Amino acid sequence: MSGETKSAAELAAETKAAFDKSLDAVKEIAEAAAGKAEAGEQLSQKAKDKADEALVTMNELKAGMTELEQKLDRGGNTDANEAKSIGQMFVESDEFKSFEADGFSRNNKARIEAKATITLATTDTDGAVGAGVRATRLPGIQEMPQRRMTIRDLLMPGRMDGNTLEYVQETGFNNNAAMVAEGAVKPQSDIKLADISTSAKVIAHHFKASRQSLSDVAQLRSLIDQRGRMGLKLKEEGQLLNGDGTGQNLMGLIPSATAYAAAFAVTAETIIDKLRLAMLQSALAEYPATGHVLNPIDWARIELTKDGDNNYIVGGPTGDALAPTLWRLPVVETQAMQVDKFLTGAFQMGAQIFDRWLASVETGYVDDDFVRNLITILFEERLALAIYRPEAFIYGDLGFVA
Structure with missing residues (x-):
């Protein structure tokens, strides 16, 4: 459903599916390259570039999946306000989905820019600048009242x-x-x-x-x-x-x-x-x-x-x-x-x-x-x-x- 916030477990499952698909693509390229090597044929530059792109995509997916798995090990966090990691934003982007639908074709690429909303949060999240805000501190000590001696x-x-x-x-x-x-x-x-x-x-x-x-x-x-x-x-x-x-x-x-x-x-x-x-x-x-x-x-x-x-x-x-x-x-x-x-x-x-x-x-x-x-x-x-x-x-x- 559009606009629905996904949990870390759901994101992990999606990332793993994408990783498996990318892994199959890498295997297919590797098997084709091995067959040509046995036949004594030279691997074209186009095939080499496609293999490199497939490997890069697989590694990025692997990094995102590892991060989500670690989060699940810590108990997971489904807070809608939690800042998304680069891996999460990558696999959820329209560019990646288009790249995936095209079979990770060399003629198509997935690229995103990581952006975060700047907030006063003090947690270790993207856009958190609260630690840089100095409190207004009055000088001295606010003392208790003193009785007048008589x-x-x-x-x-x-x-x-x-x-x-x-x-x-x-x-x-x-x-x-x-x-x-x-x-x-x-x-x-x-x-x-x-x-x-x-x-x-x-x-x-x-x-x-x-x-x-x-x-x-x-x-x-x-x-x-x-x-x-x-x-x-x-x-x-x-x-x-x-x-x-x-x-x-x-x-x-x-x-x-x-x-x-x-x-x-x-x-x-x-x-x-x-x-x-x-x-x-x-x-x-x-x-x-x-x-x-x-x-x-x-x-x-x-x-x-x-x-x-x-x-x-x-x-x-x-x-x-x-x-x-x-x-x-x-x-x-x-x-x-x-x-x-x-x-x-x-x-x-x-x-x-x-x-x-x-x-x-x-x-x-x-x-x-x-x-x-x-x-x-x-x-x-x-x-x-x-x-x-x-x-x-x-x-x-x-x-x-x-």
């Missing part, structure tokens, strides 16, 4: 020597100061002090990379350096807020903080009211608050709070405030804070960070790294957190979650 910036910085940090904390003051009459005994007041001791803790992690990757990927070294330091900061922020003081954990601000307790009840109390009462609680402890720490989800809830007329209470979507604030204090958003919780306090006066080792990076060979062309990259820091006044920090529930 808690360290709230606290007073400091440096320490040795492993242990000790300080004296006033834990009580009995004030008996009074008006005194002439000649009367003056009252005595008392102060209670306590020794507080904490130690520096190490935060560390490392990467292993091959020397080849560090040499061949231009941005890899800077990416490892950036992520290494970022990892330390992420862990540090969580420890500064939530460390429970056990083992190698810091004693964080939240476990040390004072529980929220309102000085008075507010009619129809809201979340915004709670944060103002937490500021009052800190101020009554003689440590005026300097900021609020909230999870970003909770701050979004507060900003979206509306009054009875559907107006935003805290600013608005077109507000021009440079930084989030509530009751004149900055609001610090961090995912290290649990959802539905808040921490309000006097961060500069109530606590202090002491760095023993600033964040650093070291490289070297560990175990058999040298013979494996590997490099170990170590990031670490060592710090302590001093909580001077637990009552300077107020921690509680916002009440969004039942």
Whole structure:
């Protein structure tokens, strides 16, 4: 049927039939030549040319048949889009069919030109130019987002020597100061002090990379350096807020903080009211608050709070405030804070960070790294957190979650 795509098996059968017919023609010529040789007759030039043409045709058919047989051995391929071999195109051509019908006559020849459609294919087929197409590659590495660190910036910085940090904390003051009459005994007041001791803790992690990757990927070294330091900061922020003081954990601000307790009840109390009462609680402890720490989800809830007329209470979507604030204090958003919780306090006066080792990076060979062309990259820091006044920090529930 015209236009029908033939399978490799069908093409092989057709090629073999043509080859057999060509072989018979060669045999016939050879037998005629042998008879003339026995009779002592010279073979004419015309007969020699016809024999040569028959042999060439037979060899071309043999090559095409071999190629098809190999394809069948590999499982065959009947894909209509598969590029045809020279042998396939030759035996299917009208020129060959005419040559075959004429009994492979010397006066008739079969000739074709191999042509292929140029495509973007990358397979080993005629007309495939896909391997020459270069991909558009953006420079550098598309990095993951980085969390903005905030808690360290709230606290007073400091440096320490040795492993242990000790300080004296006033834990009580009995004030008996009074008006005194002439000649009367003056009252005595008392102060209670306590020794507080904490130690520096190490935060560390490392990467292993091959020397080849560090040499061949231009941005890899800077990416490892950036992520290494970022990892330390992420862990540090969580420890500064939530460390429970056990083992190698810091004693964080939240476990040390004072529980929220309102000085008075507010009619129809809201979340915004709670944060103002937490500021009052800190101020009554003689440590005026300097900021609020909230999870970003909770701050979004507060900003979206509306009054009875559907107006935003805290600013608005077109507000021009440079930084989030509530009751004149900055609001610090961090995912290290649990959802539905808040921490309000006097961060500069109530606590202090002491760095023993600033964040650093070291490289070297560990175990058999040298013979494996590997490099170990170590990031670490060592710090302590001093909580001077637990009552300077107020921690509680916002009440969004039942």
